[in-house]
Amino acid sequence: MPNNSDDAPAQAAFKIIVAGGFGVGKTTLVGSVSEIRPLTTEERLTTAGIGVDDLDGIEDKTDTTVAMDFGRITLPEAGVVVYLFGTPGQDRFWFVWDALLEGAAGAIVLVDTRHLGRSFPAVDFFENRRLPFVVGVNAFDGHQPYSAEQIRGALRMSDPQTPIIELDARSRTSSRDALIALMDHLIDRARPVHA
Amino acid sequence: MTSRGRGRRPRLYAATGGRSSTARTSVLTMDTLITAAGDDQGLPSEWRAVLDLCRPPRALAVAELAARMGWRLTPMTRLLGVLLERGLIHHRLPLSPAETCNVVLLTRIRECLAKQL
Numbered sequence: 024m025p026n027n028s029d030d031a032p033a034q035a036a037f038k039i040i041v042a043g044g045f046g047v048g049k050t051t052l053v054g055s056v057s058e059i060r061p062l063t064t065e066e067r068l069t070t071a072g073i074g075v076d077d078l079d080g081i082e083d084k085t086d087t088t089v090a091m092d093f094g095r096i097t098l099p100e101a102g103v104v105v106y107l108f109g110t111p112g113q114d115r116f117w118f119v120w121d122a123l124l125e126g127a128a129g130a131i132v133l134v135d136t137r138h139l140g141r142s143f144p145a146v147d148f149f150e151n152r153r154l155p156f157v158v159g160v161n162a163f164d165g166h167q168p169y170s171a172e173q174i175r176g177a178l179r180m181s182d183p184q185t186p187i188i189e190l191d192a193r194s195r196t197s198s199r200d201a202l203i204a205l206m207d208h209l210i211d212r213a214r215p216v217h218a
Numbered sequence: 219m220t221s222r223g224r225g226r227r228p229r230l231y232a233a234t235g236g237r238s239s240t241a242r243t244s245v246l247t248m249d250t251l252i253t254a255a256g257d258d259q260g261l262p263s264e265w266r267a268v269l270d271l272c273r274p275p276r277a278l279a280v281a282e283l284a285a286r287m288g289w290r291l292t293p294m295t296r297l298l299g300v301l302l303e304r305g306l307i308h309h310r311l312p313l314s315p316a317e318t319c320n321v322v323l324l325t326r327i328r329e330c331l332a333k334q335l
């Protein structure tokens with residue numbers, strides 16, 4: 024009976040994931056658009072023997088602490104609070120963290136063209152999960168040398184509809200534009216298909 | 219009951235006799251919004267600290283309550299499950315998949331983002 028209480032908060036959360044490799048600008052982007060300074064929450068994940076009940080530590084498994092940071096944007100007129108959750112960067116354990124992905128509307132995958140490969144796992148993961156996303160290319164040196172098609176190829180993106188945009192995560196307007204590009208993509212996907 | 223100070227372990231087990239609701243906690247995902255409800259006289263100070271963070275009209279996500287208390291997600295979710303069972307909080311689930319595919323709602327969110335940021 025997953026019900027809201029009678030006097031439930033007037034707004035509901037709208038969850039967006041910000042993913043990409045370590046140092047790619049996730050926390051920076053969240054901070055650029057958030058109305059609060061980004062906060063961090065930790066969770067303990069068991070990385071081996073997942074799905075196996077705890078047997079007093081006899082099992083050969085490792086506990087890892089993952090930290091995600093997040094920010095929020097309250098939109099009273101839309102009746103939602105946008106929560107932006109940044110995936111833990113240093114490890115890939117968040118891929119098994121179902122709770123992080125559950126209910127997410129979409130994602131922004133940040134890419135640093137100097138380390139394209141670092142963002143491949145995120146692209147691969149969201150494509151498999153069919154979570155709509157946009158790729159945000161962070162131009163660390165002020166410019167980045169690749170065309171959208173080259174990036175699409177390097178990241179082995181299979182959906183040609185997935186937008187690729189350039190951004191500077193330190194800029195509020197640039198980060199906002201990335202969010203809006205994601206919203207446009209979500210709107211396109213939600214529209215009935217035309218013949 | 220000894221105080222452990224500001225740590226990752228809320229004094230949940232001491233206060234609930236070691237039981238916590240698993241049926242209700244599963245409802246409270248990290249992006250469920252929580253707001254305080256009702257009278258909280260005589261509650262443990264950590265419970266009140268959590269409730270103070272989300273007095274109406276303010277509502278905070280489970281993840282934000284955990285972050286602000288300096289706790290991990292799981293113990294916070296457990297405590298909130300107990301508070302929910304006792305009628306001390308109200309909750310609002312995140313948008314459902316149907317709602318996050320609703321063009322009208324998505325368009326409104328887009329417009330508000332463009333206007334507000």
Ligand SMILES: Nc1nc2c(ncn2[C@@H]2O[C@H](COP(=O)(O)OP(=O)(O)O)[C@@H](O)[C@H]2O)c(=O)[nH]1
Pocket residue numbers: 043044045046047048049050051052109112161162163164165190191192193
């Ligand atoms: N030049 C440039 N630097 C950036 C940009 N985004 C982030 N940075 C810097 O890159 C570093 C890592 O960013 P951070 O947000 O912590 O990365 P995270 O590990 O993905 O969270 C920080 O020093 C940022 O200031 C960008 O768009 N351009």
Ligand SMILES: [Mg+2]
Pocket residue numbers: 049050051092109112
């Ligand atoms: Mg970070």
